[in-house]
Amino acid sequence: MKKNFYCFSIFLLLAISSFCQQHNASKAYIYPKDSAVLNKLHRWQDVKFGLLMHWGTYSQWGVVESWSICPEDEGWTQRRGPYADNYFEYLKAYENLQTTFNPTNFNPDKWAAAAKDAGMKYVVFTTKHHDGFCMFDTKQTDYKITSSKCSFSTNPKSNIAKEVFNAFRTDSFMIGAYFSKPDWNSNDYWWHYFPPKDRNVNYNPAKYPERWNAFKNYTYNQIQELMSDYGKMDILWLDGGWVRPRKTVDSSVDWQRSITYNQDIDMPKIAAMAREHQPGLLVVDRTVSGEYENYVTPEQSIPATYLPYPWESCITMGDSWSYIPKEHFKSVNKLIHILTDVVSRNGNLLLNIAPGPDGDWHADAYDTLKAIGAWMQQNGEAIYDTKGDSAIGEQNNFVFTHKPGIVYAIYRANEGETALPSVQSIDNLKVGKVKTVTLLGEKGRMIWRYDNNRLSIVVPQKVSSDPPGKNAWVFKITYE
Structure with a gap:
């Protein structure tokens, strides 16, 4: 042609x-x-x-x-x-x-x-x-x-x-x-x-x-x-x-x-x-x-x-x-x-x-x-083998997926955003007693507090400035 x-x-x-x-x-x-x-x-x-x-x-x-x-x-x-x-x-x-x-x-x-x-x-x-x-x-x-x-x-x-x-x-x-x-x-x-x-x-x-x-x-x-x-x-x-x-x-x-x-x-x-x-x-x-x-x-x-x-x-x-x-x-x-x-x-x-x-x-x-x-x-x-979220609701940059005893809080970075904010909070987290909060790709645990269905997370400065991977970061929250 x-x-x-x-x-x-x-x-x-x-x-x-x-x-x-x-x-x-x-x-x-x-x-x-x-x-x-x-x-x-x-x-x-x-x-x-x-x-x-x-x-x-x-x-x-x-x-x-x-x-x-x-x-x-x-x-x-x-x-x-x-x-x-x-x-x-x-x-x-x-x-x-x-x-x-x-x-x-x-x-x-x-x-x-x-x-x-x-x-x-x-x-x-x-x-x-x-x-x-x-x-x-x-x-x-x-x-x-x-x-x-x-x-x-x-x-x-x-x-x-x-x-x-x-x-x-x-x-x-x-x-x-x-x-x-x-x-x-x-x-x-x-x-x-x-x-x-x-x-x-x-x-x-x-x-x-x-x-x-x-x-x-x-x-x-x-x-x-x-x-x-x-x-x-x-x-x-x-x-x-x-x-x-x-x-x-x-x-x-x-x-x-x-x-x-x-x-x-x-x-x-x-x-x-x-x-x-x-x-x-x-x-x-x-x-x-x-x-x-x-x-x-x-x-x-x-x-x-x-x-x-x-x-x-x-x-x-x-x-x-x-x-x-x-x-x-x-x-x-x-x-x-x-x-x-x-x-x-x-x-x-x-x-x-x-x-x-x-x-x-x-x-x-x-x-x-x-x-x-x-x-x-x-x-x-x-992502795999998870259920969608009908309970917590999207919050700021977060969306959520679920497995038994686990909530995945997915923080989606804005275009060009390379640092993970050092302080995070998640509301309406109506689960049992929180056991651990970790960041996928990072070996250390986060500093966190769970009270009245609100989870507050403090990300260590080193991790905050240089988080693992790009584009989105996932907090893994396990609970009883």
Whole structure:
């Protein structure tokens, strides 16, 4: 493509940054009844920190994932570049990206090692986004990474999803498959007889039931492939919440108001099949409240307070979900604040990093993960296997996590703050008799007093001026 296309694309991505796909938390939560699913859910809640990757042919243009082919007048769907003035020419050029996609630097072992060193414990990889391009060797379509049309198809690692899952599974990660329910390349979803009008199916499924049933079978078969041919799976992460039964539409949510048709793909049948192949599988039917949304997934946002049910904030390390050539990554300080906010409010953090067209991440992403890993190595016990705080409440720079007999008070430094204030106080600490107060990473004990639910801590001057680590410090408070 021409150079000016890349430049326009950068402006597009920066403009949409965190706005494009806000997902509201579901209003109702139902705990799984299957004991295997419930056990898997509890295990998932304990690992706290995961990696999400959006990757597809669109990375070659540096444009938003899928959305530029969606004919909606929204900021993130606007087209840029030499084909922008003609939708159908643009769509043809976009689909032709399959022929030039050749990520020869693809090395999932490198990603797995970096994620593991950062303290991540699960991965969710995009097997198919809304544009319908499959990053796995599906038998249902030729619009896939392993097609002979694709430059990468002769590479020994051409079945990218399988390679990613195997690499991360080797490093003991929980494995999640992102899968888009809508498929804008499928003639049974966006029927070529009609032009697409928006993100939704472009015909009335009730009027053309045979076509809709064909799409349901297509979706079922692709998910069956992923659940039966790609090793042990822990999470089926389903995106595209407008594909849902019409009765589940919440008209108070802006983006759901455009759902005029019943787009029921029979989730009970899909979930039963998936769990037959993968017992205990977590099914995350995003934004569709009920028994197939095993955890809730607010996007690019963190709930303001503690939530009593399982949830996960999916947030980008940079400004966009998909690759852009000049990405602006969040600081390590900001990301540690995000992680501690999420965990203290009883959630998990799924952090997105987007591979580029060459098959690798930005170098800055590796540096950021390394710094997070250093912090986690010192302070991970305040993150893993903890419960969020519904009792003490956030105070000044402090957030809190809990284990039986232990409170972790996490002091988050401001950007550029390198010294730990020598005097700290924590109110509303309604616990039994306090036994010890220590600072993670520091061998000596703190000077402290506990009286009337108030803990006062004096940090030795040497430690205060030169505390262990950076960005956040954790006081470990044990009690009877």
